[in-house]
């Protein structure tokens with residue numbers, strides 16, 4: 001198939017999932033065309049089936065806001081015709097589903113009816129999309145997609161609760177490509193630069209937005225390190241970094257925290273980690289938790305959104321109510337204080353991650369593409 005993919009080309013989960021999906025489809029022999037504002041950060045796989053078309057927005061001083069939607073719709077119209085695309089798969093509703101709908105209408109003038117698959121990722125529904133400023137446009141774009149998917153059951157429920165949806169919404173979980181997973185056995189990991197012998201390593205990876213509750217990460221670590229000699233690695237950058245930094249200072253744990261900033265080496269970091277912390281306010285899926293599990297790292301998380309579908313309480317880690325840092329710290333200590341128990345959870349986390357292996361998920365998207373192409 002000739003598949004067009006639209007996504008945010010950034011480090012965010014939706015962009016990562018879209019890029020890895022495109023790379024895997026290309027590897028299977030499909031022609032994959034990314035239509036995005038920049039080259040997706042993870043698009044590093046040289047393959048003659050992969051193509052990238054940049055959406056260029058002319059900077060005109062009259063515009064207070066540059067009309068990216070318009071530029072994207074036009075680029076989609078051009079790409080569908082030029083590369084004979086069979087289907088457009090848009091990730092994150094705002095503004096991608098809307099721009100794709102506009103492209104679909106324009107293409108009808110050329111006798112083309114391009115099917116659109118929209119994948120909802122989370123904040124496009126729960127935080128931003130349901131805001132009255134965007135809601136009518138988001139609802140309209142979902143209802144006018146040829147197929148709609150969400151990355152968890154919880155996000156499907158949220159979508160049906162927050163919007164008046166007339167379409168069938170199918171759950172297709174996020175995935176891990178274990179083949180791309182470097183073969184880091186925990187024993188090969190060089191920990192000495194980050195922690196003293198005998199110290200445990202806790203990790204948090206996110207865009208450090210308020211929804212991630214990064215200050216809870218610091219509070220959990222503050223409680224844990226009182227009982228267990230340990231270090232905390234914080235990966236990512238975002239608006240809450242300073243607050244986290246100040247709190248770490250206030251609680252006297254700053255020396256034990258390593259702020260790494262944005263990193264491409266998540267898998268290597270997971271290899272070094274004993275525990276992953278994800279105390280988010282809301283999380284449609286929690287790709288970072290799955291990446292941790294694939295790196296043999298158990299997860300201490302909140303029980304919100306799609307997290308209970310990924311992190312299985314008492315098996316791959318533990319779940320607590322949002323904001324209950326004491327319970328999260330208690331669970332973390334329970335795991336870290338007993339090496340045998342920790343090893344069991346590491347193994348279980350790794351095994352459980354395999355239910356989300358790309359081999360299981362990719363055929364679901366291929367089947368969906370075939371179905372919408374046929375119906376068109």
Ligand code: GMT
Pocket residue numbers: 011012013014015017092121122123124151174206207211282283284285286287288
């Ligand atoms: O919040 C983020 O980490 C970024 C955001 C995005 O849109 O890229 O992530 C959302 O999509 C990911 C991929 O499907 C999910 O794993 C995240 O749980 C989801 N974030 C939220 O729901 C807050």
